Amino acid sequence: MAAPARTLNDVECWLTDMDGVLVHESHPLPGAAELIDWWRETGKRFLVLTNNSIYTPRDLRARLLQSGFDVPEESIFTSALATAEFLKRQHPGGRAFVIGEAGLTTALHEAGFILTDSEPDYVVLGETRTYSFEAITKAIRLIQAGARFIATNPDATGPSKEGDLPATGAVASLITTATKREPYVVGKPNPMMFRAALNRIDAHSETTAMIGDRMDTDIVAGMEAGLQTVLVYTGITSESDVDVFPFSPDYSFDGVEDLVKRLRDEDGTDGSGEGGSEESAS
Structure with a gap:
């Protein structure tokens, strides 16, 4: 028998890109702080991933604090950390x-x-x-x-x-x-970075989702690592770009603000959520 289709309700752990999803040139994107708060409220394990190897997690936490939300150092995973783990x-x-x-x-x-x-x-x-x-x-x-x-x-x-x-x-x-x-x-779109991230938060691919703004890195790597994939249109990939790729995200939203509304609505914590512009891939 075929396995039942996974839904957002099945997600226990979350990975998310940073630039283009949570921030844009150090400015917070709508819904980013609310998404972090929702993960904390519901006890979801999460990691913020970035291909940027310039900054340490401490540096990035300080930069995110300036953008208006607090992400612990241990919840930030960079391509530099993934590279160091691989070489070790x-x-x-x-x-x-x-x-x-x-x-x-x-x-x-x-x-x-x-x-x-x-x-x-x-x-x-x-x-x-x-x-x-x-x-x-x-x-x-x-x-x-x-x-x-x-x-x-x-x-x-x-x-x-x-x-x-x-x-x-x-x-x-x-x-x-x-x-x-x-x-x-080592970094995205190499699925190795995603597997290292999953190990770091003791997550399983079957119950983890990846949020990204790029089809050619975030979504393809998430797909190849066996995760559910969520594309947001606040960064590199626009809605009109998706059809040129031979694969699709599991879900797409205008931004994480709409994702949070959908999650709160499904979780029953906010009955006013509308769910944004989600489209489920077949």
Whole structure:
């Protein structure tokens, strides 16, 4: 017999992207604080995921506090943390040459790695607002000498007030062109990051959902990890973009504000909820 279809009522644990779902350029999106409050009220386990490897969870908690809501450090999971966990399993006590900022270097230090430019086991590329040509050149030469190439995420650009900035994926492509070596990318859309997140909150894929704003990272990775997927149209993917993909989210909403209304309505905690613009995938 076929298994019964899963619904939002079945969700016990939640994963959510940060930028484009909860905040946009440090401004809170409608319903974000209410969503965090609802998870706490109902005792749901949750993690806020981000491919951004610049900041530590403590930094990100402070930034979210400035946006108007409190997310504990232990409820924030970055691609830097996922990368550090992966490398700790692969090569405990290893050596790495790192291009990145505090979020990545702190995670690797705490995982027991030695950061060095002398005979490293790995070159680890993360995000920084000040990519150094000298550091990129050093990374290329170390990879050519045998160091294995790791990238925290595949994002080609990052946002700024002035417009897009080159990000990890763009610099990884430059290094790949010079070395003919492709990096192993740990962050979204690699389902490994989702499995690490599930382990962190002792969650099971059958009863966990992922909220994201990108079909090509959040939704595809959530789907491949066996999660229910919820797409919101407050970030990268618009409603008109969905049909170009060969897969669909399980649910879609204009934003998390409508998701919260739907959840409260189904839970019976707010009889006035209307449920937003949800559409269930067949």
